[in-house]
Amino acid sequence: MTTLQQALLVSIDKNKDKNALWVNNKYYTYKKLDEISNRYSEIYSKNNSNFVCILSEKNIYCYASILSVVKDGRTYVPLNPKFPVEKNKQIFNSSGAKILVVESKFINQAKFIVNSKSRKKVLIIVPDKKLPAFKNKISNCEIYSKKDFHLSNKKKFTFRKTNPLTICYILFTSGSTGLPKGVPINNSNLMSYLKNVYAKYKPNFRDKFSHNFDLTFDLSIHDIFLSWISGACLYVTPDDQLLNPGYFIKKHNITMWFSVPSLGINMYKMKQLKKNIFPSIRQTLFCGEALPSTLVEKWSEAAPNSKIDNLYGPTETTIAITSYRWKKDQSSKECFNGIVPIGIPFKGQKTYLSEPKNFKTKFKKIKELCFSGPQVFKGYLKNKKMNIEKFLRKKDKTLWYKTGDLVEKNLNGNFIYLGRLDRQIKVKGFRVEIQEVENLIKKVTKSNYSAVIGWPLVDESKYSYSGMIVFILKQIKIKDELIIKRLGKKLPFYSIPQKIIRLKKFPINFNGKIDYKKLSSLTGYEN
Amino acid sequence: MKISKSKVYTLIQNYLIKECKKKKIKKNFNLDKVDFFKKGIIDSLGFLNLISTIEKKLNVEIDLSNENPSKLTNLYNLTKLIYQRI
Numbered sequence: 008m009t010t011l012q013q014a015l016l017v018s019i020d021k022n023k024d025k026n027a028l029w030v031n032n033k034y035y036t037y038k039k040l041d042e043i044s045n046r047y048s049e050i051y052s053k054n055n056s057n058f059v060c061i062l063s064e065k066n067i068y069c070y071a072s073i074l075s076v077v078k079d080g081r082t083y084v085p086l087n088p089k090f091p092v093e094k095n096k097q098i099f100n101s102s103g104a105k106i107l108v109v110e111s112k113f114i115n116q117a118k119f120i121v122n123s124k125s126r127k128k129v130l131i132i133v134p135d136k137k138l139p140a141f142k143n144k145i146s147n148c149e150i151y152s153k154k155d156f157h158l159s160n161k162k163k164f165t166f167r168k169t170n171p172l173t174i175c176y177i178l179f180t181s182g183s184t185g186l187p188k189g190v191p192i193n194n195s196n197l198m199s200y201l202k203n204v205y206a207k208y209k210p211n212f213r214d215k216f217s218h219n220f221d222l223t224f225d226l227s228i229h230d231i232f233l234s235w236i237s238g239a240c241l242y243v244t245p246d247d248q249l250l251n252p253g254y255f256i257k258k259h260n261i262t263m264w265f266s267v268p269s270l271g272i273n274m275y276k277m278k279q280l281k282k283n284i285f286p287s288i289r290q291t292l293f294c295g296e297a298l299p300s301t302l303v304e305k306w307s308e309a310a311p312n313s314k315i316d317n318l319y320g321p322t323e324t325t326i327a328i329t330s331y332r333w334k335k336d337q338s339s340k341e342c343f344n345g346i347v348p349i350g351i352p353f354k355g356q357k358t359y360l361s362e363p364k365n366f367k368t369k370f371k372k373i374k375e376l377c378f379s380g381p382q383v384f385k386g387y388l389k390n391k392k393m394n395i396e397k398f399l400r401k402k403d404k405t406l407w408y409k410t411g412d413l414v415e416k417n418l419n420g421n422f423i424y425l426g427r428l429d430r431q432i433k434v435k436g437f438r439v440e441i442q443e444v445e446n447l448i449k450k451v452t453k454s455n456y457s458a459v460i461g462w463p464l465v466d467e468s469k470y471s472y473s474g475m476i477v478f479i480l481k482q483i484k485i486k487d488e489l490i491i492k493r494l495g496k497k498l499p500f501y502s503i504p505q506k507i508i509r510l511k512k513f514p515i516n517f518n519g520k521i522d523y524k525k526l527s528s529l530t531g532y533e534n
Numbered sequence: 535m536k537i538s539k540s541k542v543y544t545l546i547q548n549y550l551i552k553e554c555k556k557k558k559i560k561k562n563f564n565l566d567k568v569d570f571f572k573k574g575i576i577d578s579l580g581f582l583n584l585i586s587t588i589e590k591k592l593n594v595e596i597d598l599s600n601e602n603p604s605k606l607t608n609l610y611n612l613t614k615l616i617y618q619r620i
Contacts (some may be wrong), residue, residue, distance in 0.1 A: 009601075110565060245604075247569075247572070247603050247604050247607055248572050248603050249602070249603075249607070250571065250581045250606055250607070251598065251599065251601060251602075251603040252602040253599055254599070254600070254601065254602055254603055255603075273578060273579065273582055276582055276586070277582060277585070277598065277599065278595075278597045278598075278599050279599045280604040282601065288580070335562050482586065482590070511583055512579045512580065512582075512583050513579075
């Protein structure tokens, strides 16, 4: 099978009576989900737009619309109700979508999003409510609500045909200019990823997948489509259950767990990682952040029947492109500064270690990781400048995507993540790798949380600062002076932070990672 | 030293009031009954922080790992559960 559409249609046909989804305390079989999604397809046929934006919380309408977009050979573009409305508007405009599926409670956001004088007619679908009086309230829009779904279940559809180059989804990552960059992932990219993880984790109809991620985070694509092509059931974690995900795992006997390490760390702090508490989990995946070995050790005690993999990959290389399998007796020796290696590339993906530009280090082994292969995207949406900047063309004409991530290869051939190339800053004229300072602070304070920012900014064009600020947790007992003193023993004078700010908690962005922009604002000075 | 239920209640209440002020949430609701998670007063990290604040102030360990999270999100229930566990 070469497209996701084909894989899903086969799976739906094969697993009709099995549960596909558990959301808001209700199960939906593949048959039911398929039927609901068909109602959308009839309405999509009134508009020839390839791109469909979806603005909804996680509910049955949301998942049915995602399925309908893929089945109909169109491109899925998630928006996020938690995003500022301006950002959703930028994504909608950049994608060029002319179809918007919106949950009724976000209808005012939708009005703002589609409001553009130059825009062609937009088709708005409100699947969860009958809206008789609503029609004609948004100019240049055609609105369909629940009352307009009249499709007979028996009606057979002829879906648009897809091929490996059909764009499957577009996700937007934050750009340095403040404008989000669109990352189109085609069927060839996604199917290559799914084939790799399918072969690795062998999911089947008995599996119960956790689903913790926001839909604008690419790891959510893994949960949704890997479970559905396997005939498994996707368990959507309700927001309030994130206070105690352990309860959710036990209640549903989750077998496939996937989260960012931060969520695991929170579970540990909430005393949820007790010995053998999650015997049902057979595979755990962590991705999206550096993975501390201390968490893996605790997790392997809590989920003794689970294999644990650390995945790594930028959105541009389709969800994840390398993996590292934790081995009880060997892996702790392979960790660097207490961080688990990111492992080796998936089958069929090629790596190239490039000399990092404008990066000087005494460690010659540190390189920028570049990828080529079927999982690597073809380029950003309408962004020529970035496409020139982010790809490396070698003599044999192979294009390599430059991740901006610094790595080193260890003796076993596993890559060790050392930080971001673009998190380098200049302090008093010297180049400083922020990740390096953060890792050291974590070691000194024996904490999993630390963040460093350059401050105050001296010269914007050169990312130059006259000093640095460190953020740590309030409850850390070591005095500020002692932390600085200990850092002074390991770091050159210009890398030693001037100030330590203690926080009750770290601000987190929509993807569950530390929000550096918010940290900047906490200094009292915007950088 | 025996810790009273009202002390637990006051600690949680003060924490929630502080968070409301910080987030500029108008307190036009009954704090006893409101679901503070759905209301956006605290998120999962805020909850973690609330528990560790109580642990520190009362010098106790609180284990809520067996509790259904949907029962932890209002002041009355949370006070009751924490009081039972210390």
